[in-house]
Amino acid sequence: MLPKPDQINQIIVLLNIYHGKKKPSEIAREMDITLQGVIYHMKNLxxxxxxxEENRITKKGFDFLYRQLSDMREFITSNILDLDSLMVWEAIAAEDITAGSTVHLRMKGGYLYAFLSGGGATGRAVNDSQAGGLVGITNLSGLIDVNFGKLSIIVIPDSIDGGISERLKKAAADLSPALFAAMGEAGYVALKNIGIEPDIEYSALQAAFEASVRGQNVVLVTSRRRLHYSMAEIPQLENRYNPVKANITDLS
Incomplete structure (x- = not known):
């Protein structure tokens, strides 16, 4: 159950206090409401x-905040699931499918496939499709089983020599089978030097996360210099593509 409308701002004020903001003026700027409004809510809290009295959250306040946020999460999650069931999802027909058929959805090779039998989430086909064609799916029910892939980032020195090629070749063999991604010129040249044609070359870091969340193992090769400029992006991508995590190995 959602809190009453007049409680929403009170909960947000309390959440700001929990995160360390104690000054009403600071909270007012964060929430984009008047200072008087924040003072009013803090007085009630x-x-x-x-x-x-020092504007620190109490045990009672923590319990209240946790309970309210949990209720809001349940409300939002249940409604998102309802909306998801009405959306049209795209899948590849694993066999000939007619509109209106009940289909079973499973991941295969990083793509979502629709089958006429078997386990997994179910849905209803909205169009006819031959095997290998695109079929729209609605009335989705259940969870699609996804085996997430492993993302390995191999860092090489900024200058490539024979020694690093041998170490990279061994590391690549240990992590195979996988898709190989080259981030930057050094990564591209290093992979070519050991006889590997990169599967991913452009927007390699984000593409590697995307492939991993679709169930593919990915090995991304890049130089220490190039990785330095992308380090801030990795936590953001890990959050976006949760639960995929980047496993970094430095060969330099």
């Missing part, structure tokens, strides 16, 4: 024992 203090009256109800949810924060103390």
């Amino acid at each position: 203090r009256r109800d024992g949810l924060i103390d």
Whole structure:
């Protein structure tokens, strides 16, 4: 159940306090509401024992915040699932499928396939499709089973020599089978030097995460210099493509 409309701002004020903001002016800027509004909510929070006189969240306040956010999460999640069931998803027909058929959805080779039998999530086909064609799926029910791939990032020195090629060749063999991604010129040349044609060359880091979340093992090769400029991007991609994590090995 969602909190009442007049409680929403109170919850957001309390959440800001939980994250360390204690000054009403700071919270007002964060929430884009008036200073008087924040002071009003903080007065009520203090009256109800949810924060103390020094504007710190109390045990009662923490329990209240956790309960309210949990209720909101359940409300949002259930409604997103309802909306998802009405959306039209795209899948590849694993066999000839007619509109209106119940299909079973499974991942194969990094792509979503629709089958007429078997386990997995189910849905209804919205169009006729021959095997290998595109079929729209609606009324999705259940969870699609995905075996997430492993993302390995191999860091090589900024200058390539014979020694690094041998170490890279061994590392690539240990991590195969996998898709190979080259990030930058050094990564491209290093892979070519050991006889590997990169499967992914452009927007390699994001593409590697995308492939991994679709169930593909990926080995991305890049130089230390090039990785330095992408380090801030990796946590963002890990959050976006959760639960895929980048496993970094430095060969330099």
